[in-house]
Amino acid sequence: MNDTFLKACRGEAVSHTPIWIMRQAGRYLPDYHKVRSQMSFLELCKTPEKAAEVTLQPVDILGVDAAILFSDILVTLEAMGMDLDFQEKQGPVLANPVRCQADLDRLIVPDPMEKLGYVMAAIQLLRKELATRVPLIGFSGAPFTLSTYAIEGGSSKAFWNTKKMMYTNPELYHGLMRKITDCTITYLQAQAEAGAQALQIFDSWAGVLSPGDFAEFALPYVQDIIKALQPAGVPLIYFANNCAGLLDLTKTSGADVLGIDWRVDIPTAIKVFGPDIAIQGNLDPIALLLPEDKLEKRIAAILERGKAAKGHIFNLGHGILPETPPEKAKFVVDTVHRLSKRS
Amino acid sequence: MNDTFLKACRGEAVSHTPIWIMRQAGRYLPDYHKVRSQMSFLELCKTPEKAAEVTLQPVDILGVDAAILFSDILVTLEAMGMDLDFQEKQGPVLANPVRCQADLDRLIVPDPMEKLGYVMAAIQLLRKELATRVPLIGFSGAPFTLSTYAIEGGSSKAFWNTKKMMYTNPELYHGLMRKITDCTITYLQAQAEAGAQALQIFDSWAGVLSPGDFAEFALPYVQDIIKALQPAGVPLIYFANNCAGLLDLTKTSGADVLGIDWRVDIPTAIKVFGPDIAIQGNLDPIALLLPEDKLEKRIAAILERGKAAKGHIFNLGHGILPETPPEKAKFVVDTVHRLSKRS
Secondary structure, eight states, X not given: OOOHHHHHHHTOOOSSOOBOOTXXXXXXXXXXXXXXXXSOHHHHHHOHHHHHHHHHHHHHHTOOSOEEOOOOTTHHHHHTTOOEEXXXXXXXXXXXXXXXXXXXXXXXXXXXXXXXXXXXXXXXXXXXXXXXXXXXXXXXXXXXXXXXXXXXXXXXXXXXXXXXXXXXXXXXHHHHHHHHHHHHHHHHHHHHHHTOSEEEEEETTGGGSOHHXXXXXXXXXXXXXXXXXXXXXSOEEEEETTOGGGHHHHGGGOOSEEEOOTTSOHHHHHHHHOTTOEEEEXXXXXXXXXXXXXXXXXXXXXXXXXXXXXXXXXXXXXXXXXXXXXXXXXXXXXXXXXXXXXX | OOOHHHHHHHTOOOSSOOBOOTTOSSTTOHHHHHHHTTSXXXXXXXXXXXXXXXXXXXXXXXXXXXXXXXXXXXXXHHHTTXXXXXXXXXXXXXXXXXXXXXXXXXXXXXXXXXXXXXXXXXXXXXXXXXTTSOOEEEEEEOHHHHHXXXXXXXXXXXXXXXXHHHHHOHHHXXXXXXXXXXXXXXXXHHHHHHTOSEEEEEETTGGGSOHHHIIIIIHHHHHHHHHHHGGGOSOEEEEETTOTTOHHHHXXXXXXXXXXXXXXXXXXHHHHHOTTOEEEEEEOGGGGGSOHHHHHHHHHHHHXXXXXXXXXXXXXXXXXXXXXOHHHHHHHHHHHHHHHOOO
């Protein structure tokens, strides 16, 4: 098996710098659209064979060094009792947002096998398929990011309702975070038991918090999750998006690997994170539009900067965009492999 | 005249920490809605008497230490020849976005008195009204931020078209930036000549750029503007939003004052900016929802941190939100004045 990804997570020597791409199974791939045309996004998440099929596509097409389960961070909130729907233009909609104690009381901490069994089934299928190929990454949303969806009822711009609850009813907010955290812990434990070989926690909206609020309202729950997952023995990756102002705090998450977006330079991150944390990132997803010679220069610069880290997993600084030409994604994977090959 | 704002910009001793609030003339004030109900947003910008009236409202109602001209950064693009419209839900729409050389060739570098004379007329009116009260701030958008509206044709999420032009047709992109910069320089010079006593450059979207792209495509144009405006002899403020990863670059802008958003702590900014730059900021706009005792604690912490800067102008880390209770804005102003009073 190509285990460069797992080795890099642990800071061990690798034959080349491993690469995977956030949202690598997704809308930029014609093969994905073919599957997706047969069912809704949520049906696809809940059909293990199909979820496994699209998970494998980028492994086959791009040759990435890790697969990441095709799913969505919001299935956790659905499992907790919220009504989840994905609408073509509007994005995710949670019809009954959490705004008061009664809303919170209605949410459950489910048995993951009962409510999210389809995820574990997909993981088991995938481990068989991937056995001699690449490792499989499982994931969940971070509690803060999930709380924004639960409270706003979908995507948001200013996160008015989330911060309003934080500021005017911190007990309710912490109660929601506790429940989401408990659910996330059992969910990620179940993923590891089903065979996920690494786990990533996505904190897509962490970057809307001031350092003080992040430290008070968000980080402790990430630390709890990571602490609870350590006995599972798989590398734990924490990706806080737009985190340039939060580096010294994310450093204390306990994660083996910290993902960084494209807005912060790797040397800056290494300086803060120190010698014990591996780094994942961080090419601007839209830089894939660069002509190949210029794109190669940027890839080379990131690889060069990553050398000083405990370990470096190449990735984009955020999810690949649907408009991206797949051949450019393939070019990035090939170029990372070519340029980073140790003789 | 209360000149604490101008003194703080220059790093001189002040009797109290001055405060003004981004978007202080605007939708959270019932008095603003009264005026706005009589005309469209753009008509309001273009009617000097009315623009002056709403500019004065927060000076009267809140007691802020500076007035900022009521206008919009996008009037520059309209003056350059673009069709500008503000739609209630959708935000600004520029019907003929710049995507090719012919689009760029159609844009002009206007005589500001001819195309934006209404702004200068409002400034002249305001200086008379404000004579014995507080200073007046003029402003413009930064070229990068204006380029995103020109290229995307409005607001954006991923800035796909802007970065696409940067990456695939840098000559065209730099040509657009040059033209916007030339227009901005003459526009800000005209504002200073009309009586603006300080000038702020708003780079609302700077935070979507990697440090390398910011240094190559955005910062040089800000530096050009600031260099060209220095002979005007008024304090120059550069506010790059979401700039935690860009601090060492914004430091080189040449501005007398750098605005910081709430995502970066003031001590971090001071450490990077050094002893020659004053700081403006940086309370999270939604923190105005906090109960008064907690809000006061946050204000006190920011004031305390600001003491180490060359000069400190209290502000929010971003524009005040329309949902904010005006009495909370008044509480912030009063509290800043009370807590920072030097005996």
